Amino acid sequence: MSAFFVDTSALAKRYLSEPGSRWVLSWILPTSGNVIAVAETAVVEMSSLLNRRRREKALTQSQVSILQANFLLHIETEYLVVPLETTRLLEAHYLTNKHPLRALDAIQLACGLHAVAILKTSMTFITADINLLTIAASEGFTVDNPNSYP
Numbered sequence: 001m002s003a004f005f006v007d008t009s010a011l012a013k014r015y016l017s018e019p020g021s022r023w024v025l026s027w028i029l030p031t032s033g034n035v036i037a038v039a040e041t042a043v044v045e046m047s048s049l050l051n052r053r054r055r056e057k058a059l060t061q062s063q064v065s066i067l068q069a070n071f072l073l074h075i076e077t078e079y080l081v082v083p084l085e086t087t088r089l090l091e092a093h094y095l096t097n098k099h100p101l102r103a104l105d106a107i108q109l110a111c112g113l114h115a116v117a118i119l120k121t122s123m124t125f126i127t128a129d130i131n132l133l134t135i136a137a138s139e140g141f142t143v144d145n146p147n148s149y150p
Contacts, residue, residue, distance in 0.1 A: 002027070003035040003121050005112035007105075008045035009128035010146045011038060014074075015046075015067045016053070020128070020146030030078055035119065037080040039111035041104060046071050082111035082118070099135045109136055116141075 004027065013024040027034050050067055053059040059067070075081060082088070084107065091110035095101055101109065109132065112125050125141035127133050137143045 001033045001035065003037065003115075003119055003123040004028070005037045005115050005123045005125050005141070007039070007108045007112075007125075007127040007129065007132065008042050008049065010126040011042060012046065012049055013128075013146050015050075015071060020149050023149035024126075024146050035080060036078065037082055037112070037115035037119070037123065038075070039082050039108050040084040041107055041111075042081075043072070043075060045104065080115065080118070082115050084111070088114060095135075095139075099138070100131070101135060105129060105132045105135075108132065109139065112136065112141065113139065 006028070010020070010024060012018070013021040014028050026032070028036055047068060050059065050064045054061060054064045088107065088110045091113065092101075092103070092106035095106045095109055096103070099106075108127070109125075112123065116123050123141060125133070125136040125143045126146060127136065127143070128145055128147045130145070133143045133145055
């Protein structure tokens with residue numbers, strides 16, 4: 001069993017067929033026995049992502065509804081959701097002073113660091129964002145990019 005913190009750019013690959021999706025499916029499904037941690041903000045980010053794809057005509061409204069329902073079920077039953085609390089926001093604030101991070105990336109990283117503290121184990125931080133990948137590595141995470149896998 002391994003533990004992964006998965007940001008939304010990587011998490012989306014479970015729900016959409018993209019480069020790296022097959023690799024994500026190899027470790028994210030419950031049958032893998034892995035712990036999958038996500039930030040609570042993923043709920044909003046995933047909705048935004050799916051609805052952007054609908055506006056771009058890459059998905060239909062029906063597909064978006066099904067994907068959102070599946071994702072919300074997984075949020076409730078499969079993922080360790082790191083809550084967005086004041087402490088996470090203060091840590092994200094600190095991280096933006098230390099690293100060149102966008103706001104949501106700082107929150108993702110703060111949630112990843114909190115997931116490590118909750119589980120008391122090392123985690124692999126998974127993101128398709130190169131900047132966030134580099135910064136997560138500097139914060140002590142093993143990192144991986146799903147876009148590195150066809």
